[in-house]
Amino acid sequence: MKEHFSETVRVKGRGDTKAKAFADALNHVQGSVMKSSPHILLRIEPQDVQVIQARVQVKKEAFLFFFLKREKQMFSVELDVSVNVTAINMDKVDFIPQ
Template identity: 70%
Template sequence: MKEKFTTTVSVKGKGESKARAFSDALSHVQGAMLKSSGQVLLRIEPQDVQVVHARETVRKEAFLFFFLRRERRTFSVELEVTVNVTAINPDKVDFVTQ
């Protein structure tokens, strides 16, 4: 009934800082696991994180094309996260009909 397995999930994230980009990407791990398996997840433990892509985008802005010039930076990352998963497989549970 209860199973443990290891899998790798690919996730992406964006943010205004490097930490926010990583945080956003790691927050998508659970959603990616739910989409890939039809099991009830009890625990997801990240074991390893590999950075596939890390990008910084700089965009220049100005108010009315001349005033208050500034640069806006956006960071994006793509990660491969290896996770240990503890799950319950509902197909292996015998339900009694009444």
């Protein structure tokens, strides 16, 4: 009934800091695993993280083209996350009709 399996999912995240970009990407791990698995998930444990792509986009802004100039940064990451999953296989559960 209870099964253990490993899976690797690719997730993307964006944020105005590096930490927010990584946190956004890691928040998408659960949803990616749930989409690919028909089982009821009990536990998802990340084992390894590999950075596939990490980018920073810099935009220059100014008020009325001359005043209050500043640079705005947007970070984006793409990660491969290896996870160990504990799940309940619903096919192995016997339901008794009443």
